[in-house]
Structure formats: structure tokens, C-alpha cells
Amino acid sequence: MTTAFEIRDVSKRFGAxxxxxxxxxxxxxxxxxxxTGHNGSGKTTLLRMLATATFPTLGELTLFGRDAREHRDDxxxxxxxxSHASFLYEDLTAAQNLDVLARLIGLPDRERAIAxxxxxxxxxxxxxxxxxxxxxxxxxxxxxxxxLFKAPKLALLDEPFGELDPEGITQMEGLIRGLQAQGTxxxxxxxxxxxxxxxxxxxxxLENGRAVSA
Amino acid sequence: xxxxxxxxxxxxxxxxxSPLLLLVSVLALTGLHIxxxxxxxxxxxxxLGIAVVMIAGQAVLGLYWVPPEHYMGDVYRIIYMHVPxxxxxxxxxxxxxxxxxLFLFRKSWVxxxxxxxxxxxxxxxxxxxxxLGAVWAKPTWGAYWTWDPRLTTAAIMLVIYTGYLALRxxxxxxxxxxxxxxxxxxxxxxxxxxxxxxxxxxxxIHQEQSSPKTVDSLMTMVLRWSATMFLSLFVVxxxxxxxxxxxxxxxxxxxxxxxxxxxxxxxxxx
Amino acid sequence: MQRPTLFSVLVTVIRxxxxxxxxxxxxxxxxxxxxxxxxxxxxxxxGPDTVLLRKNAPGYLWLGILFASVLSLSExxxxxxxxxxLDGVRLAPASARAIYxxxxxxxxxxxxxxxxxxxxxxxxxxxxxxxxxxxxLLGILFLGCAAISAPGTLYAAIxxxxxxxxxxxxxxxxxxxxxxxxxxxxxxxxxxxxxxMHQLGSWVGLLSAFNVLYWSLGFxxxxxxxxxx
Numbered sequence: 001m002t003t004a005f006e007i008r009d010v011s012k013r014f015g016a017x018x019x020x021x022x023x024x025x026x027x028x029x030x031x032x033x034x035x036t037g038h039n040g041s042g043k044t045t046l047l048r049m050l051a052t053a054t055f056p057t058l059g060e061l062t063l064f065g066r067d068a069r070e071h072r073d074d075x076x077x078x079x080x081x082x083s084h085a086s087f088l089y090e091d092l093t094a095a096q097n098l099d100v101l102a103r104l105i106g107l108p109d110r111e112r113a114i115a116x117x118x119x120x121x122x123x124x125x126x127x128x129x130x131x132x133x134x135x136x137x138x139x140x141x142x143x144x145x146x147x148l149f150k151a152p153k154l155a156l157l158d159e160p161f162g163e164l165d166p167e168g169i170t171q172m173e174g175l176i177r178g179l180q181a182q183g184t185x186x187x188x189x190x191x192x193x194x195x196x197x198x199x200x201x202x203x204x205x206l207e208n209g210r211a212v213s214a
Numbered sequence: 215x216x217x218x219x220x221x222x223x224x225x226x227x228x229x230x231x232s233p234l235l236l237l238v239s240v241l242a243l244t245g246l247h248i249x250x251x252x253x254x255x256x257x258x259x260x261x262l263g264i265a266v267v268m269i270a271g272q273a274v275l276g277l278y279w280v281p282p283e284h285y286m287g288d289v290y291r292i293i294y295m296h297v298p299x300x301x302x303x304x305x306x307x308x309x310x311x312x313x314x315x316l317f318l319f320r321k322s323w324v325x326x327x328x329x330x331x332x333x334x335x336x337x338x339x340x341x342x343x344x345x346l347g348a349v350w351a352k353p354t355w356g357a358y359w360t361w362d363p364r365l366t367t368a369a370i371m372l373v374i375y376t377g378y379l380a381l382r383x384x385x386x387x388x389x390x391x392x393x394x395x396x397x398x399x400x401x402x403x404x405x406x407x408x409x410x411x412x413x414x415x416x417x418x419i420h421q422e423q424s425s426p427k428t429v430d431s432l433m434t435m436v437l438r439w440s441a442t443m444f445l446s447l448f449v450v451x452x453x454x455x456x457x458x459x460x461x462x463x464x465x466x467x468x469x470x471x472x473x474x475x476x477x478x479x480x481x482x483x484x
Numbered sequence: 485m486q487r488p489t490l491f492s493v494l495v496t497v498i499r500x501x502x503x504x505x506x507x508x509x510x511x512x513x514x515x516x517x518x519x520x521x522x523x524x525x526x527x528x529x530x531g532p533d534t535v536l537l538r539k540n541a542p543g544y545l546w547l548g549i550l551f552a553s554v555l556s557l558s559e560x561x562x563x564x565x566x567x568x569x570l571d572g573v574r575l576a577p578a579s580a581r582a583i584y585x586x587x588x589x590x591x592x593x594x595x596x597x598x599x600x601x602x603x604x605x606x607x608x609x610x611x612x613x614x615x616x617x618x619x620x621l622l623g624i625l626f627l628g629c630a631a632i633s634a635p636g637t638l639y640a641a642i643x644x645x646x647x648x649x650x651x652x653x654x655x656x657x658x659x660x661x662x663x664x665x666x667x668x669x670x671x672x673x674x675x676x677x678x679x680x681m682h683q684l685g686s687w688v689g690l691l692s693a694f695n696v697l698y699w700s701l702g703f704x705x706x707x708x709x710x711x712x713x
Contacts, residue, residue, distance in 0.1 A: 009476055013468045015387055022476050053571055054712040058470060069713060076577035077487070087572025089500070089563060091507045103496040104576035106488045130507065146572065210474060318708060373659040380655060384647040394642045397705045398656065401635060404701060405660050412663035412690060416670075 001065040004029050004154050004185035005050055010059030012045050012209075019045040021209040022059070027187070027202070032180060034196040035189040037206035043189040044084070046206070047156045050187060051081040063154065077105065080152035082160050086143045090132040094123050094142050097131060101146055113149070121145045122171065136163035144175060154185045161192055173199065226432075229275070233438035240264065240446045247453070258453050261446045268443035272436075280436050292350045293433075298441040299343035300368055302448045306336020307375060307403060309452075314399030317392060323463050326392040329399060330382060331455035333375050335448060340372045363414040370409055374402045388467050490582045497573070497586025498593070504563060505594060511559070512598075515552055519602045522548040523609055534611055541610035542672035546628065546665060548606075549599055553591075553629075554654050556598070557636045560591055561644040574710060584706035588637040588699070595629035615678040624675060627691050628668030634698035635660050641709045664698075667691035 004027040012020040020042040027033050035043050048054045049061060052072045061068040063075050088097050095114050102110040118124050121141040131139065140163050147155060157176070161169050176199055179186060190196045197203070205212055240261065247257040276294045283290040313329035316322075347365050348358040359365075378398050385391040488496075505512060526544040527537060537544075564570035573583060603625070606612065614621055636657055643653040671687040 011470075011473055013389070015389075016466050016468050018468050018473060021473050024476070051575060053575060058473075073577045073579065076575050079575075081575060083568070085568035085571065087569050088567045089504060089569050090566060091504045091563070092500070096503065100496060100500050100573070101576055103499075104488060104493060104573065104578050106492075150576075370659050370662055377652075377656045377659065380648075380652065381642070381646065384649075384652055385645070386647070390645070393708055394646075397638070397708050398642070400705065401638070401660065401698075401701055404697065405663070408663045408694060408697065412666050415686075415690070416666055 002029055003027060003062075003065065004031070005061065005063045007046075008060040008062075010049070010056040010061055012042075012049060012054070013057040014045075019209050020049070020056075020206075023206075023209070023211055025204060025211065027185060030183045030185055031202055032186040032188065032200040034193075034200040034203040035187055035206070036191075036193060036196070036203065040208075041206040042209035043206055044158055045209075047081065047083070047158050047187060047189060050154070051079055051156050052076055053081065077150070078153040080147035080150050080155045082144055082147050082155070082157045084158060084162075086131075086139045087146060088131045088139060088142060091130055093126075093128045093130055094118060094134075094145075095127045097142060098145060098149060101149055105150060107149070117145050117149055120148070121175070137165060137168050140164055140168070141171075144172065148175065148179075151182075152184060155179050155187075157186065157188045157190075159190055160188070161190060161195065169195070226435075229432075229435040229439065233435065233442050236264065236268065237438075237442045237445070240442060240449065244449050247449070254453075258450050262450050265443055265446040265450065268439065268446065272440055272443055275436050275439060280432050283433075286354055289350070289353050292346055294436055294440040296343055296346035296350055297437065298444040299339045299346065300364075301441060302444050303336045303340030303343055303368065303371075305445075305448065306332045306339060306452070307371065307406070310336060310375075310378075310399050311403035314396040314403075317396040318400075321392070323392075323460065323467065326396075327456050327459035327463060328452075329395065330379075330459045331452045333378055333399070334455050335451045337372060337375050337379060338451070339444070339448070340368060340375070344368055344372060361417060363410070363417050366413045366417075367406070367410045370413075371402075371406060374405065378402060388463060490579060490585075493578045493582035494586040494589070497578075497583055498590045501560065501587065501590035502593070512594075515555060516598060516601050518555070519548045519552045519598060520605050522551055523602065523606055527609060537610045538612060539677075541606060541612055542669045542676060544610070545599075545602075545606045545672065546669050548602065549595065549629070550632065550658070550661070550665065552598055553595055553632045553636060554657070556594055557591060557633070557640040557657075558644065558650065558653055560587060560594075560637075561640040565644050570710060580707035580710050581703055583710070584637065584702055588633045588702060591633040591637055592626070592630045595632060596626050599625045599629060612676050614676060616675040616684065620684075621672070621675045624668065624671045624688070624691070627688070627695060628664070628672070631664035631668065631691060631695050631698065632657075632661060634695060634702050638702045638706060638709065641706070664691060664694040667694060 006026045007023050010020060010023045011018055023042075023046070035046065037043050045054070049056055049068070050063070052063070052068050052075055055061070055069050063071075063079065066075060068075065089100070092100070095118065098114045098117060099110060102113060107113055115124075115127075118127055121144060123138060123141055123145070126134065126138060131142065134142070140160070144160065155176075160172050160176070164172060173195070176186065176188070180199075186200070188196055188200055243257050243261055246253045272294065276291055280291075282288045309332035310329050313325045313332065317325045317329065344365060347368075351360050351362075352358050378395060381398055382391055382395050385394060523544055526547065530537070530540070530544075564573075570583070574580065600622070603621075607614075636653075639656045640653055643649045643656065646652055667687045667690040671684060671691060674684045674687065
């Protein structure tokens with residue numbers, strides 16, 4: 001298996017429009033892909049399909065050589081999604097949010113792993129604060145912590161630099177490079193094209209759900 | 215006039231086989247409509263014609279030909295309108311259930327539209343049927359509502375399926391709407407026997423008010439006539455609601471034909 | 485890492501929900517007082533005849549629980565929709581069925597707790613005596629709460645994503661609950677008044693059958709509600 005994912009003639013419909021229309025692409029394993037395009041061009045939909053959060057209306061999607069629909073439970077273990085939505089529970093603390101995930105993925109030695117992760121994303125001081133009190137930047141950091149917790153083979157990042165200050169952006173870049181060093185395949189969707197290009201080797205530009213030359 | 219008709223053996227014999235013959239015709243035409251695409255333009259018109267003729271016949275049979283009931287006099291004649299419509303309502307809900315189950319196995323807009331159509335028509339006939347039941351109850355039992363198990367179950371089912379239609383209205387995405395209403399339709403239908411049983415049980419603890427169970431053979435014949443007539447109307451109504459649902463789907467669902475021709479992503483290194 | 489079993493996922497979901505309820509316990513307090521207010525309103529609306537009140541008390545009690553359950557069930561789903569947290573759990577991965585069981589059991593426990601808190605109030609207010617044993621009463625209350633939670637959790641998940649969600653949930657839930665509610669009210673009444681006609685078994689039978697049916701349906705159908713295929 002040499003590919004992270006293969007999309008073959010994939011289309012996704014929401015009501016009266018095709019959010020993604022007849023897309024075909026293959027990402028080799030361990031590579032980093034920059035996904036660009038205006039709002040509404042289909043980036044988020046594509047990332048959600050790659051995360052198996054939703055499935056194509058038409059066409060085939062295989063991840064690590066396996067069909068997305070059929071093997072979703074196995075695949076989800078190895079895929080991490082950083083989305084516009086934070087996947088966080090407002091009334092739980094940073095540690096408790098990570099604890100829920102840790103239990104769901106069967107992580108051994110939970111407490112230590114959580115402490116280490118919070119340290120890594122710079123949220124140690126917020127370990128026992130409810131997410132409700134977090135700023136947008138802190139939520140982003142906790143969200144990326146959730147992704148890193150899974151040590152995924154494929155990391156899907158939807159506007160990871162959004163709501164981050166310059167220091168936060170640098171930190172995020174560092175975390176992404178860390179993932180790359182471990183051989184994680186990455187799809188990075190961002191408006192910050194220069195930052196994105198610095199981190200990736202391949203690019204896919206979408207317009208109205210179709211792949212076009214950038 | 216009534217006596218003269220009663221002595222006429224022909225009418226009675228006519229009534230023995232004609233509803234059955236008409237029922238078979240209605241079912242055959244419905245089958246034709248479903249399986250033969252070219253027939254769909256004219257079958258519903260024939261069914262409507264049959265229904266109209268039968269309505270005329272029903273007026274004569276129900277209001278003049280069949281004699282008044284032993285206890286209730288002429289008031290009972292509403293039974294020929296009330297009972298078959300409640301039956302049609304149940305048929306509608308059963309078809310809806312079938313479509314919901316089918317949809318969860320294989321998605322199809324045909325199945326979804328038919329589910330919507332059958333539920334709408336089912337609710338319509340249920341509402342009319344129950345209202346007529348209340349109209350019948352007032353002069354007969356003295357009150358519009360008597361908590362009779364059958365009517366009570368029917369009334370609750372009406373509320374449940376109105377909820378089904380409300381859900382369909384309140385979900386914007388057509389794909390989600392179809393899936394969720396299929397789930398709802400299954401849960402709703404499965405409740406029918408449980409409801410029926412509980413209400414019957416609940417009522418049996420209190421004093422049961424019996425509805426006429428003994429139906430004379432003449433009344434049965436007229437009832438069959440009326441049921442076939444409503445069945446014919448049912449098919450016509452469902453067909454038209456189905457067309458309306460399909461038209462609505464066409465407006466709100468992007469068709470695969472609208473997809474641009476295939477393209478593969480240009481290989482770009484950044 | 486070992487993949488967790490359905491049971492451990494279920495427990496994680498219950499733990500998480502109870503933890504959130506605990507952290508927002510001001511809300512539960514408000515819910516309790518809402519239920520008590522409902523009981524008071526029934527007493528005022530239906531007159532001071534104590535004999536009548538006592539006779540109809542099971543009905544009022546269960547209506548109070550029912551109204552509170554709508555608030556409780558929708559809140560339970562709101563926290564999942566808020567930041568798409570449910571998606572986060574689903575993609576962990578966690579099977580939709582385990583999530584259903586976890587949330588429905590959590591909802592049942594919360595409702596049961598609410599019921600236990602307002603029970604003494606109801607006993608005082610309506611001058612009730614528990615003739616057939618407290619343990620049985622607690623059991624009936626539990627089964628009744630389970631009967632509300634099974635379809636309630638399924639419907640709350642659907643309604644949370646639809647428009648007019650605050651009216652849609654009760655509209656969908658109430659009629660379908662009628663057999664379960666009927667059985668709960670009757671069984672409760674029999675325990676309070678005494679089982680003269682040996683009816684308890686039958687009503688418990690109906691309530692149990694209702695629970696088996698709706699827990700199975702919810703278990704089978706929940707994936708279609710939260711998975712997007």
C-alpha cells in the first residue's frame with residue numbers, strides 16, 4: 001500500500017448543489033498536500049470525506065487501500081481531523097476533554113499522556129479550566145491536541161492557522177513538521193498560501209468543487 | 215321505492231359480485247400503473263372515472279337502497295363513509311412503512327416520494343374518517359368522543375403521522391430528510407400494535423362502549439362497494455401526491471446529469 | 485492501543501454525560517424546581533379535592549416527569565451539536581450503537597434521579613401512601629424513565645438537527661410514548677393504592693415490552709441518524 005488515499009471520480013451533493021464534482025486525485029503515502037480554493041469551493045467537504053465523517057454521493061474513495069464506507073471503523077483510528085468545529089465539550093476541562101478521547105481510543109496510561117499532550121500544545125495552565133472559558137486560540141490548540149493524541153497516519157487540517165496569533169501560527173507549523181517527521185500524510189487546507197506552500201510539496205486547487213490549475 | 219328495490223333479486227346479486235370485480239379491476243389497474251410506464255398517463259383517469267361512477271352508485275345504495283339499521287335508524291348510514299376512510303388511512307401508513315424500510319436498504323427518490331405521498335394521503339383519510347366518526351358518535355352516544363379503542367388508536371396515529379410530515383417540512387437537506395423520516399416512519403408504524411393493545415386494555419378496565427359489531431349481510435355488501443370506491447380514490451390521490459413530491463425533489467436535489475464531464479486533477483508541485 | 489469494547493465505549497459516554505451534568509448542576513436544580521412547579525400547577529388547575537388529587541397523582545407525577553424529560557433530552561443533544569462534539573466522538577472511532585446506548589442510559593439515569601428527588605414532594609403534596617413496597621416503586625419509576633429515554637434519545641438526535649427543534653421533539657415523542665406512559669401511570673397507581681385486582685404484573689409486562697421494543701429500535705436505527713451515509 002503506497003497511497004494515503006485515492007479519490008476516483010468523486011462527487012458529493014448537498015441539496016441542490018454539487019459541493020464536490022468529479023474529483024480524482026491520489027496522495028502518496030507520507031506526502032503533504034496543500035488544498036486551496038475560495039470559501040465554498042469544496043475544501044471542507046473533501047476533508048470531511050477523507051475523514052470518513054461523510055461519504056461520496058458518487059464515485060470511489062479509498063484510504064490506505066481500503067474502501068472508506070466499508071472500513072470506516074478501522075480507518076478512523078488512523079485518521080485525525082482538525083475542523084472548523086472544535087469537537088469540544090464546553091463544560092468539561094481541557095484534561096477531561098482529552099480523557100474522553102483517550103478512553104475511546106484505548107490509550108494506556110491516560111493521565112500521563114494527557115499531561116504530556118497539554119504541555120506540548122502549551123495548555124498546561126488550563127488543565128482544569130472548562131473550555132467555556134477558553135479563547136479561540138486555546139480551543140484551536142486543544143483541538144490539535146485531540147488530533148495528535150491519536151497519532152494518526154493521515155492528518156487532515158482545515159484552516160489550522162485560523163484564530164491563531166503569530167506565535168500560535170509558528171507553534172502550529174512546528175507541530176505540523178513534527179507530524180511530517182513521523183511520516184504522517186497531511187492534507188492542509190488554508191488561505192495562507194505562502195505558509196502552506198512552505199510546509200507542503202503537492203497542491204490541489206479547487207473551484208466550485210472541481211480541480212483546476214492554480 | 216325502497217320496497218320495490220328490495221324485491222329485486224338482481225340488485226342484490228349485482229352487489230354480491232360487482233364490488234369484487236371492481237376491486238380486482240382497481241388492483242389490476244394499479245399494478246399496470248406501477249409496472250408499465252406508458253400506462254401511467256391514462257390509468258389514473260380510468261381509476262378516477264371508476265371512483266366517480268361508484269360515488270354515484272354509493273349515493274343510491276347507501277342512502278336509498280340499503281334499509282335503516284335496527285337500533286340506529288338512518289343515522290348509521292355514515293358508516294359507509296367513516297369506516298372505509300379509516301381503512302384507507304391504515305393502508306397509507308402501511309405503504310409508508312414499506313417504503314421506509316425499503317429506503318433504508320436502498321436509497322431511491324422514488325421510494326422517498328412514495329413514502330411522503332402515502333403518509334400525506336393516509337393523514338388526510340384518517341382526519342376525515344375520524345371526523346366522521348365523531349359526527350356519528352354525537353347523535354348515537356351523545357358525545358363527540360367516546361374513547362372507543364379503534365378511534366382512539368386512529369387519533370393517536372394521526373398525530374404521529376402529522377409529526378412525520380412536520381419532520382419532513384423542518385429538515386432542509388433532502389438526503390437527511392429522507393433518511394430521518396424513514397427512521398421515524400419505522401418507529402411510528404411499529405407503535406401501532408402496541409398502541410392498539412394498550413388502548414384496548416385501558417378501555418376494558420372501564421366500561422366498554424361497543425360499536426355495532428353485528429353487521430348485516432346487506433350492509434357488508436354496501437361497505438365493500440364503498441371501500442373499493444375509496445381505494446380507487448386513494449390510488450389517484452397517492453399518484454398525484456407522488457408526482458408533487460418528485461417535482462419538489464427535482465427542484466431541490468442536484469441531478470447527476472448536471473455534473474460536469476470528468477476531469478482528473480492536474481499534477482502540481484508547489 | 486487496544487480497541488475498546490462496546491461496553492467500555494458505552495461507559496465512557498455515560499461517564500462523560502454525568503460529568504457534564506455534574507459540572508452544570510445548577511441546571512439540574514432548575515429542572516427539579518420546574519418539575520415541582522408543574523406538580524403545583526396541576527394541583528391548582530385541577531382543584532383542591534384531595535381525594536381526586538390522590539387518585540390522579542400518578543398521572544400528574546408522570547406528566548411532570550415527561551415535561552422535564554423534553555428539556556433534559558434536548559439539552560443532552562445540544563451539548564453534542566454545539567461544537568460537533570458528537571462527530572468528534574463518532575470519529576474517534578466509537579460505534580453509533582455504543583453512543584446510543586451510552587446516551588440513552590445516561591438520560592434514563594438523569595430522569596430517574598429527577599424522579600427520585602420529586603417523589604417525596606409528590607407524596608407530600610398529594611397525600612400518597614406507598615402500599616406495595618418502595619423498592620417496587622423505584623423499579624417502576626426506573627422502567628418508566630427508560631421507556632421515555634429510548635425513543636427520546638433517538639428523536640432528540642433527529643430534532644436537534646432540524647428547524648423548530650423545540651416543538652418537534654415533544655410533537656414526535658409524546659404520541660409514541662402513550663403506551664409506555666399509560667403502563668407507567670397505571671403501575672405507579674397500583675403500587676400507591678394497592679394491587680387489589682392483581683394488575684401490577686400486566687402493566688409491568690406492557691412497560692417491559694415497550695422498553696424491549698424501543699431500546700431495540702433505537703439500537704438498530706441510531707446509526708442511520710448520526711452517520712452520514
